[in-house]
Amino acid sequence: MYDVLRDADPDTPPLPGCGPVLPLQDHDGSPLRQQIFEHIRAMGQVARSDIARALGVSAGSVTALTAELIAAGFLQEVEDSPRETGRGRPPVALSVVPDSSYVIGIKISDDQHSAVLTDFAGNMVADSVQPTTSPRKSVAELLDETVPLIDTLLAQAKMDMTRVSAIGIGISGIIDHQTGTVPWSPLLTETDADLGAAFADRFACPVYLDNDANLLTLAELWFGRGRTMSDFAVVTVEHGVGMGLVLGNRLFRGVRGMGLELGHIKVQLDGALCRCGQRGCLEAYLADYALAREAATALGQPGSQTAAAALESLFAEAKAGNQAARTIFERAGRYLSLGLSNVIQLFDPALIILSGERMRYDYLYADNVLSEMHRLTLETSRSQCEVALHAWGDLVWARGATALALSATTSILIGAVAP
Amino acid sequence: MYDVLRDADPDTPPLPGCGPVLPLQDHDGSPLRQQIFEHIRAMGQVARSDIARALGVSAGSVTALTAELIAAGFLQEVEDSPRETGRGRPPVALSVVPDSSYVIGIKISDDQHSAVLTDFAGNMVADSVQPTTSPRKSVAELLDETVPLIDTLLAQAKMDMTRVSAIGIGISGIIDHQTGTVPWSPLLTETDADLGAAFADRFACPVYLDNDANLLTLAELWFGRGRTMSDFAVVTVEHGVGMGLVLGNRLFRGVRGMGLELGHIKVQLDGALCRCGQRGCLEAYLADYALAREAATALGQPGSQTAAAALESLFAEAKAGNQAARTIFERAGRYLSLGLSNVIQLFDPALIILSGERMRYDYLYADNVLSEMHRLTLETSRSQCEVALHAWGDLVWARGATALALSATTSILIGAVAP
DNA sequence: AAATTAATTTTAGTCTCTGAACTAAATTAC
DNA sequence: GTAATTTAGTTCAGAGACTAAAATTAATTT
Numbered sequence: 001m002y003d004v005l006r007d008a009d010p011d012t013p014p015l016p017g018c019g020p021v022l023p024l025q026d027h028d029g030s031p032l033r034q035q036i037f038e039h040i041r042a043m044g045q046v047a048r049s050d051i052a053r054a055l056g057v058s059a060g061s062v063t064a065l066t067a068e069l070i071a072a073g074f075l076q077e078v079e080d081s082p083r084e085t086g087r088g089r090p091p092v093a094l095s096v097v098p099d100s101s102y103v104i105g106i107k108i109s110d111d112q113h114s115a116v117l118t119d120f121a122g123n124m125v126a127d128s129v130q131p132t133t134s135p136r137k138s139v140a141e142l143l144d145e146t147v148p149l150i151d152t153l154l155a156q157a158k159m160d161m162t163r164v165s166a167i168g169i170g171i172s173g174i175i176d177h178q179t180g181t182v183p184w185s186p187l188l189t190e191t192d193a194d195l196g197a198a199f200a201d202r203f204a205c206p207v208y209l210d211n212d213a214n215l216l217t218l219a220e221l222w223f224g225r226g227r228t229m230s231d232f233a234v235v236t237v238e239h240g241v242g243m244g245l246v247l248g249n250r251l252f253r254g255v256r257g258m259g260l261e262l263g264h265i266k267v268q269l270d271g272a273l274c275r276c277g278q279r280g281c282l283e284a285y286l287a288d289y290a291l292a293r294e295a296a297t298a299l300g301q302p303g304s305q306t307a308a309a310a311l312e313s314l315f316a317e318a319k320a321g322n323q324a325a326r327t328i329f330e331r332a333g334r335y336l337s338l339g340l341s342n343v344i345q346l347f348d349p350a351l352i353i354l355s356g357e358r359m360r361y362d363y364l365y366a367d368n369v370l371s372e373m374h375r376l377t378l379e380t381s382r383s384q385c386e387v388a389l390h391a392w393g394d395l396v397w398a399r400g401a402t403a404l405a406l407s408a409t410t411s412i413l414i415g416a417v418a419p
Numbered sequence: 420m421y422d423v424l425r426d427a428d429p430d431t432p433p434l435p436g437c438g439p440v441l442p443l444q445d446h447d448g449s450p451l452r453q454q455i456f457e458h459i460r461a462m463g464q465v466a467r468s469d470i471a472r473a474l475g476v477s478a479g480s481v482t483a484l485t486a487e488l489i490a491a492g493f494l495q496e497v498e499d500s501p502r503e504t505g506r507g508r509p510p511v512a513l514s515v516v517p518d519s520s521y522v523i524g525i526k527i528s529d530d531q532h533s534a535v536l537t538d539f540a541g542n543m544v545a546d547s548v549q550p551t552t553s554p555r556k557s558v559a560e561l562l563d564e565t566v567p568l569i570d571t572l573l574a575q576a577k578m579d580m581t582r583v584s585a586i587g588i589g590i591s592g593i594i595d596h597q598t599g600t601v602p603w604s605p606l607l608t609e610t611d612a613d614l615g616a617a618f619a620d621r622f623a624c625p626v627y628l629d630n631d632a633n634l635l636t637l638a639e640l641w642f643g644r645g646r647t648m649s650d651f652a653v654v655t656v657e658h659g660v661g662m663g664l665v666l667g668n669r670l671f672r673g674v675r676g677m678g679l680e681l682g683h684i685k686v687q688l689d690g691a692l693c694r695c696g697q698r699g700c701l702e703a704y705l706a707d708y709a710l711a712r713e714a715a716t717a718l719g720q721p722g723s724q725t726a727a728a729a730l731e732s733l734f735a736e737a738k739a740g741n742q743a744a745r746t747i748f749e750r751a752g753r754y755l756s757l758g759l760s761n762v763i764q765l766f767d768p769a770l771i772i773l774s775g776e777r778m779r780y781d782y783l784y785a786d787n788v789l790s791e792m793h794r795l796t797l798e799t800s801r802s803q804c805e806v807a808l809h810a811w812g813d814l815v816w817a818r819g820a821t822a823l824a825l826s827a828t829t830s831i832l833i834g835a836v837a838p
Numbered sequence: 839a840a841a842t843t844a845a846t847t848t849t850a851g852t853c854t855c856t857g858a859a860c861t862a863a864a865t866t867a868c
Numbered sequence: 869g870t871a872a873t874t875t876a877g878t879t880c881a882g883a884g885a886c887t888a889a890a891a892t893t894a895a896t897t898t
Binding site: 047048049059060062063064067086087088089090091092 | 842843844845846847848849
Binding site for chain 1: 651
């Protein structure tokens with residue numbers, strides 16, 4: 001019933017290119033030059049005539065604008081002609097010049113930081129991971145920790161910072177994407193930290209910030225299943241319960257940029273205690289610490305072990321047939337159904353992607369969770385919501401951060417190409 | 420604590436004009452001609468120079484485009500100059516020619532239909548109400564019932580259909596705004612009724628359809644508090660619990676046009692039975708039939724009376740000090756808090772308007788509902804959500820329907836003005 | 839080799855909107 | 869009362885972004 005996606009799925013050859021494949025419904029804002037560039041990157045390679053047809057613009061415009069982009073070094077003609085079948089003059093495919101620009105994506109975590117270097121065509125060129133000791137630190141300490149991370153990355157690709165156009169950074173907490181500030185994060189000792197500016201200063205490079213859930217959503221939009229969907233939701237269950245939403249190929253960040261806190265919608269009056277201090281939050285029934293708490297009670301496990309370890313042993317117990325352990329997962333599964341059903345009821349997406357690194361607790365992602373979700377949802381026949389499970393490697397977040405940097409960098413660089 | 424708005428509030432003189440006052444953030448799509456027209460209508464009357472400043476366009480463009488619109492009969496210069504204070508040449512205000520076009524808004528209900536005639540400047544010119552006997556009928560019967568409704572309306576304004584440019588219709592149920600079809604409605608015997616086409620045929624006029632909650636939201640956006648807010652949510656508690664959302668001055672209808680079913684989000688696993696057949700829906704704790712059901716149980720009232728009557732006597736009992744009646748309202752109030760808190764958590768609006776005709780059960784709209792809502796919400800200091808209570812007359816829905824027709828008609832008529 | 843087909847390129851506009859110069863109508867300074 | 873000052877509105881050449889249609893190029897058929 002679930003549509004399970006894995007990174008190295010052999011039977012689904014990855015689409016060429018990166019970024020959303022479908023055109024924006026509302027693509028008035030961006031000039032045609034940028035639309036053409038983004039279409040070429042999304043398709044991997046396309047001929048001018050196909051671009052004209054796909055975007056519904058005249059061939060003359062495509063010739064003129066691609067000529068500018070070729071002259072500026074962002075596009076190139078592909079030598080070997082891919083299509084030999086046609087009758088008339090063979091099309092000449094265009095593609096993005098990969099090393100016309102690079103971006104770095106960084107994910108800050110409590111136990112390790114990861115980084116990815118991506119070229120302008122969206123190819124992952126290098127990656128590095130750096131363990132960290134203290135989960136919570138000052139901005140200055142964080143900056144110092146990031147230097148070797150980026151050094152390793154650049155050394156791997158035999159590059160230096162001068163060719164990097166932007167850095168995207170993901171960190172959990174309350175993030176103000178607009179200003180690049182962090183009102184609060186569990187990983188920082190400061191509040192209202194001007195993290196974006198601090199990084200921009202240190203690395204002399206534009207910096208873009210966002211939270212985990214949005215990064216994951218961008219990763220789906222740029223590199224995953226979401227590329228062929230212009231509207232979808234992403235739900236992730238990890239330390240907390242997060243959600244992201246894409247509307248018309250664009251990340252929706254909530255009216256004032258702080259919405260989509262799926263983990264803290266209330267699913268029970270006076271319900272279970274959440275780490276946010278309130279009661280009845282969805283997260284309090286579903287996140288790792290919630291299950292670990294129940295494991296400690298039901299199985300008499302010591303409360304001293306980490307949430308991850310408690311969860312592992314709870315999972316093993318359930319697998320071994322322990323009924324109490326199973327009940328814990330089952331209840332969590334029912335609450336997941338309820339949460340997903342509420343997402344469908346409010347946003348009516350055509351697709352929900354359950355994404356993240358730990359999508360592997362069968363009990364949580366069993367078929368009956370899905371059927372319970374549909375049972376809890378008022379759906380007209382035409383609008384059954386599809387649900388896909390996408391287990392990524394641990395570099396997803398950093399890749400999502402490169403998508404963030406890439407999309408911002410693209411409009412700047414391509415917008416600056418003069419006629 | 421609540422910001423209570425009433426239609427005839429003496430201390431808040433109504434803003435002139437109609438429609439959103441704030442410009443669209445993303446107003447690339449509409450040509451400048453339409454932007455100028457809509458700005459003039461929103462302001463009631465403005466001088467050309469003010470338009471240029473407000474929209475950030477050159478004065479030359481404003482002169483040229485307004486000249487076209489004046490020639491086409493949509494705009495006029497206002498004779499008496501309103502501002503006498505300035506130094507230089509006095510500005511000449513422009514305003515919409517009210518009778519350049521008219522639209523009709525119709526609300527279909529179970530017990531009565533109402534209609535409003537609005538001129539192109541947004542003024543309500545006439546209204547009529549027609550009782551109906553059977554709550555559920557065929558499209559053909561509905562059409563027949565609508566004829567006298569519209570006849571009365573036109574007679575009142577001494578007009579005929581030839582001057583009406585569009586009809587907006589609101590009906591409860593599952594409405595497909597795009598196609599004008601009604602997959603299901605409690606007021607129709609047919610399913611998948613092509614209601615829009617049927618009306619368009621009968622009245623020889625473009626017809627636009629939408630559901631109650633969206634109409635109410637449009638009424639707020641065009642004529643109410645929402646005019647000065649480009650992003651807000653509307654929540655209404657009537658027969659059911661409805662919700663509407665405005666993002667960037669535009670009505671957000673959910674990804675596929677069927678979302679925002681706030682009444683059917685689940686707030687309790689295996690909770691109270693909802694009329695949709697499922698359990699634990701917010702509506703099952705909050706809508707009139709839910710309260711009436713509890714009233715029947717707690718007060719031993721006969722189940723035979725209407726929900727409205729049961730609710731009235733329950734309210735009277737509560738007012739008189741009946742503890743059981745009070746408890747019913749109190750619990751409903753807590754669930755309202757919970758529902759509002761979930762709206763804030765997911766959408767993060769700056770304002771929620773509690774709107775509708777029956778905003779008068781103090782117990783439901785008491786200050787402690789509001790404080791409970793804030794208590795249930797994770798809010799950073801900068802983003803406290805404001806809540807306003809807006810009690811409209813029973814023509815709100817029909818007025819909202821005129822807004823629907825007006826916005827569609829405007830782009831057609833103004834777009835057709837040739838240079 | 840000529841006809842046909844399809845992909846680009848060129849060229850001559852069209853549309854929309856801006857910017858700067860110019861006119862119009864009032865107030866204020868002397 | 870007249871000139872300087874201010875603000876509103878008008879005119880018009882032209883930039884920028886595209887389009888439409890003719891011209892060119894390069895292959896496939898016949």
